Each structure stands twice: as structure tokens, then as C-alpha cells.
Amino acid sequence: MTKASCYLPALLALSASLRKARTAEGLGLRQLAHKLGVSAQALSLWETGKRAPAIEDVAHVLGFLQVDSAEYNRVMRLRRQLEDPISIEALDASPTSQRRTLEELAVRIFEWAPHVVPEPLQTPEYIQAMAREHVVAPDDLDQAVFEHQVRQLGQGWTAQRTVLLGAAALKPATGPQLQALRAASNGPGLVVKIVASSAAKTTDSFTIYEGTGKTFTVALQHQDNLIFISEPDTVQGYRSTFEALERKSFACNEYQPNKSCDAPRWPR
Known part of the structure; x- marks a missing residue:
């Protein structure tokens, strides 16, 4: 296995799933390794994502721990994805999902959000404005805000993160949202910048x-x-796109929504 393949999202999710299945049964790593007839070092490498277990080994672990059929099929599917540079999963917030695993293990995160402010950065005014756009009844607005805030509690950011926002993403509540972003940008580990509409040629978020x-x-x-996607050439294309967008971005304190900010410029 190559160095790069050690960080395939399916492998990270697989390792987290094996570790969760073991701890759910109250077994220590050495204890389970002894019962399985494998070395503690091998089991540790599987659970940390540093080595991919054979598909037979995954089946052995899951069978011994007697995980339910739905979890068994999910984890086995992860194992079969390991050699594929592209993997797909349902959009959810499961603790063992590939996205959550990547969030937890990432050193740095770069996010392009052209249309919607990422949920952890949304203000109550922004949430209410979006709810009104979707014709939510007035009595349901407070509930919409509450549900968004509950989801925000589980989305804390630990890695260094750079977020590029398309100017259009601010429109539901530009004033309060921009003020909140300016305050958030002063915090450690988070950089938020705005990309003017004319410079945001890329429409899809990533x-x-x-x-x-x-x-x-x-x-x-x-x-x-x-x-x-972990395929190197494709990944490099997205990295280049992000760098090009960042060169045309404005710091939140510099961005003036009522003035023309369409002229590309190098950020300070």
C-alpha cells in the first residue's frame, strides 16, 4: 500500500468502525487481538488506518464481535472501496462516516462555499432568512433556528480551516452575517474570505x-x-482552483457589499 493510499477516506472510516465495534463490547485492544489470534500490533495498525486489513480479517473481526447485519454490510462495503480512488456515501452525520473521520484527522481544511454559509458560521438571522425563503410558517422559524443550532453543536472545528465564501452566500442576511464572520475571522485556526460574484467562476462547492x-x-x-476523491491529478485540480479563488478573495474586514469589489486583487 502506498503512502497516499493510507489516507483514503474509506480506510479512515473503516479503521474508526473497527475501533468502535471493539470498544462497544468493552474489549481492550490486546484482549481482542488474543481472542482473534492476531498480534496486537496488527490490530492496532488496522484500527489507526495505517494498514488495510484483508477482507477476510475484517469479516473475522466483525463476526467475532457479532455486529448487526446492517453494520456488517456497511463496514465490508468500506473495505471493498479501499482500492478505489473515488468513494460515495449517503449524506449523514454518523460518527463513523467518512466525512466525520476526515474532519477529525485533518491537519488543515480548505472549503469553497459559493452559495450557502457553512452551518457552524450561520447566524440566527441568516437561518431565519433562509427559512423564510423556503416558505416556512412564522411559528416554525424559532424551531428552524433551534434545529440548526443543535446541529452546530456537533460540528466543532479542530483543524486549521480556510473558508472562501461566494458573495451570493451572504445575501439572505448580509449585514448580520458579515459582522459575525468578521468576528469569527479573528479567532485562532479559522480564516474566512469573500470572493466577489464576478470572480466566482466555479459554481460547485467542495x-x-x-x-x-x-x-x-x-x-x-x-x-x-x-x-x-483521492486521485492525485483530480485533487491537484481542485487545489489549484481553490488557490485561484483565494487570490481573488477579500478579507471579511475589507469586503464592502455595497461597493464594487469585482476587480481581482491579491489579498494581504
Whole structure:
């Protein structure tokens, strides 16, 4: 297995799933390794994503731990994805999902959000404005805000993150949202910049996760699915696109929504 393949999202999700299945049974790593007849070192490498277990080994672990059939099929599907540079999963917030695993293990994250402010950065005014656009009844607005805030609690960011926002993403509540972004940009580990509409030639959102050892995975959302790409040439294309957008971006404190900011410029 190559160094880059050690960071395939399917492998990270697989390792997290094996570890979760073991701890759910209250078994220590050495204890389970002894019962399985494998070395503790091998099991540790499987659970940390540093080595891919054979498909027979995955079946052995899951069978011994007696995981239910739905989880068994999900984890076995992850194992079969390991040799594929593209993997797909349903859009969810499962603790063992590929996206959550990448979020937890990433060193740096680069996000392009042309149409909607990422949920952890949304203000109540922004959420209410979006709800009104979707013709939510007035009595349901408070509930919409509450549900968004509950989801935000589970989306804390630990890695260094750069977020590029398309100017159109601010429109539901430009004033309050921009003020909140200016405050958030002063915090550690987070950079937020605005890309003017004329410079935002790329319409689709994407996220780039950088792992240790300069390994990268791109996540794209398509309808109800997330697509993860680890193929080097494709990943490099998205990295180049992000760098080009960042060169045309404005710091939140510099961006003036009521003035023309369409002229490309180098950020300070």
C-alpha cells in the first residue's frame, strides 16, 4: 500500500468502525487481538488506518464481535472501496462516516462555499432568512433556528480551516452575517474570505482535507450523497482552483457589499 493510499477516506472510516465495534463490547485492544489470534500490533495498525486489513480479517473481526447485519454490510462495503480512488456515501452525520473521520484527522481544511454559509458560521438571522425563503410558517422559524443550532453543536472545528465564501452566500442576511464572520475571522485556526460574484467562476462547492504527510482528499456533495476523491491529478485540480479563488478573495474586514469589489486583487 502506498503512502497516499493510507489516507483514503474509506480506510479512515473503516479503521474508526473497527475501533468502535471493539470498544462497544468493552474489549481492550490486546484482549481482542488474543481472542482473534492476531498480534496486537496488527490490530492496532488496522484500527489507526495505517494498514488495510484483508477482507477476510475484517469479516473475522466483525463476526467475532457479532455486529448487526446492517453494520456488517456497511463496514465490508468500506473495505471493498479501499482500492478505489473515488468513494460515495449517503449524506449523514454518523460518527463513523467518512466525512466525520476526515474532519477529525485533518491537519488543515480548505472549503469553497459559493452559495450557502457553512452551518457552524450561520447566524440566527441568516437561518431565519433562509427559512423564510423556503416558505416556512412564522411559528416554525424559532424551531428552524433551534434545529440548526443543535446541529452546530456537533460540528466543532479542530483543524486549521480556510473558508472562501461566494458573495451570493451572504445575501439572505448580509449585514448580520458579515459582522459575525468578521468576528469569527479573528479567532485562532479559522480564516474566512469573500470572493466577489464576478470572480466566482466555479459554481460547485467542495472541501479539501489535508492529512498528515501532505495527503489530500476532496469531498463533493451530489444530491443526497457525498463523493470523496483521492486521485492525485483530480485533487491537484481542485487545489489549484481553490488557490485561484483565494487570490481573488477579500478579507471579511475589507469586503464592502455595497461597493464594487469585482476587480481581482491579491489579498494581504
